[in-house]
Amino acid sequence: MLYIVLVLVLAALGLLVAALITANSLWAWISIGLSIVAGLLLVFDWLRRRKKRSAEADASVEETADDPSDETEEASESEEGDEKKPEDAEQTVLMPATGELGDADETEPAASETKPIGDPGEEKSDPADVAIVSELEIEVVVVDEYPRYHVTTCTWLETRDTIPLGIGEARQLGFTPCALCTPDAEIAGQHRDSA
Structure with a gap:
């Protein structure tokens, strides 16, 4: 022109x-x-x-x-409260809707890193078990980039890096129970036995 x-x-x-x-x-x-x-x-x-x-x-x-990842990042930041972190520290943001765990600065993982293969199915939890575990503060673990939470003895975890969370927090963040280790049934059963 x-x-x-x-x-x-x-x-x-x-x-x-x-x-x-x-x-x-x-x-x-x-x-x-x-x-x-x-x-x-x-x-x-x-x-x-x-x-x-x-x-x-x-x-x-x-x-x-x-963009749903922005909402997840905002939710994670609001849960952290007034806790101050240094600006140069790398922040990790949980994104359970996609089953991902990502960096806040959106960097790609290094080529040498390998993702675990396969994803266990979701446990079909009994509503009574869900009611029990949602009130407990028992610790479960999640794996980077997968939407399931597990008990620490789950065979699927093998040597994978895990992140510990309270079971109530894991459920609030959108993680679902693993079908292999059935954490809801196991934790609810242990709670019934001890009570």
């Missing part, structure tokens, strides 16, 4: 010079007309770019509003 405007301005300048040399007013009027067209093209281009930028800004605002 700018090249067209430049050509029009140069043509208008050439016609203006021709009008001065030949003393013909027609060339001057054509020069003025080309200058007006060039100005209108510049205004049109400016308005088009402005509209495009505002559309892109609106789209990015909508993407930010629709």
